[in-house]
Amino acid sequence: MRLNTYEHIIKSRKSAHKFLLKFCWKNHQRFCPRCSNRKLYSLGSGRRRCSRCKYTFHDFSLRFINFARLSPRQWLRFIKLFELEVDPDMMADQLGVSYNTIRKALTISRLSVLAGSLDGPQIIKNLKLVSLLRNSSAPDFPSPVLGILPSRGKVFIDYIPDLTLETLLHFRLNFFLRTRCMGRIIYTAPYKKYLSLIAWDDGFFSHRKISYERDKLPLDTHKEFWPYASSKLKKFRTVNPLRLLLYLKELEFRFNHSNEDPFPALCSRLCSFVPDLE
Numbered sequence: 547m548r549l550n551t552y553e554h555i556i557k558s559r560k561s562a563h564k565f566l567l568k569f570c571w572k573n574h575q576r577f578c579p580r581c582s583n584r585k586l587y588s589l590g591s592g593r594r595r596c597s598r599c600k601y602t603f604h605d606f607s608l609r610f611i612n613f614a615r616l617s618p619r620q621w622l623r624f625i626k627l628f629e630l631e632v633d634p635d636m637m638a639d640q641l642g643v644s645y646n647t648i649r650k651a652l653t654i655s656r657l658s659v660l661a662g663s664l665d666g667p668q669i670i671k672n673l674k675l676v677s678l679l680r681n682s683s684a685p686d687f688p689s690p691v692l693g694i695l696p697s698r699g700k701v702f703i704d705y706i707p708d709l710t711l712e713t714l715l716h717f718r719l720n721f722f723l724r725t726r727c728m729g730r731i732i733y734t735a736p737y738k739k740y741l742s743l744i745a746w747d748d749g750f751f752s753h754r755k756i757s758y759e760r761d762k763l764p765l766d767t768h769k770e771f772w773p774y775a776s777s778k779l780k781k782f783r784t785v786n787p788l789r790l791l792l793y794l795k796e797l798e799f800r801f802n803h804s805n806e807d808p809f810p811a812l813c814s815r816l817c818s819f820v821p822d823l824e
């Protein structure tokens with residue numbers, strides 16, 4: 547979204563709120579987020595109550611956007627900076643909020659992006675990622691293994707629950723699956739339908755002093771996704787391997803939206819309901 551359009555939607559609290567509402571309710575048709583019932587009672591301060599299950603809610607209840615203490619205008623400013631991949635310190639400075647608020651907003655945004663991917667809702671459920679919305683610390687989880695599948699100018703990055711770092715090591719040692727590393731990121735030669743498997747080495751490989759392939763793998767010579775992603779992944783650091791999953795899903799989203807405006811797509815993801823929220 548160009549800045550002149552952006553300035554128009556953010557010019558007042560009301561315009562920013564109205565802009566985000568478009569992504570929440572189709573044709574302004576509100577329904578209960580718990581039971582989908584459409585018969586609602588209006589309460590004060592813009593809240594509504596469901597006539598069936600009695601749930602009281604406001605326009606952003608149970609949506610990703612409701613999990614950080616940012617106003618609609620602050621969210622829209624944040625989304626613009628997120629779209630432009632501004633450094634988190636710089637975001638905090640530009641928005642005049644704490645670094646922790648920015649970290650939280652980044653986690654929420656990445657989770658919303660994940661939720662919108664094909665296998666996202668299932669991943670959120672299986673790995674209990676909703677806890678990331680409530681706690682600042684990530685759940686302790688073994689390093690996830692993902693498969694990279696480029697297809698017709700797009701890319702699909704799938705979480706593969708049956709694979710772990712241990713199985714990757716088994717493939718490397720017993721089936722000679724060629725493996726390279728980039729810092730702490732490990733990636734492999736093609737496996738089944740995937741051009742490569744990829745994971746964050748939480749020490750499992752490095753402690754065993756595994757030797758890596760020197761020659762390029764098919765992923766290295768891939769002309770579309772990998773030149774885009776590898777330059778970003780080279781700078782990626784984490785203490786929690788789960789972050790790689792979130793970051794790869796973000797790269798999948800950015801790459802697949804590179805020919806269109808990502809701003810409304812990000813707004814739409816953030817305004818969607820959180821799956822598995824109970």
Ligand SMILES: [Zn+2]
Pocket residue numbers: 578579580581582583596597598599600601
């Ligand atoms: Zn209801």
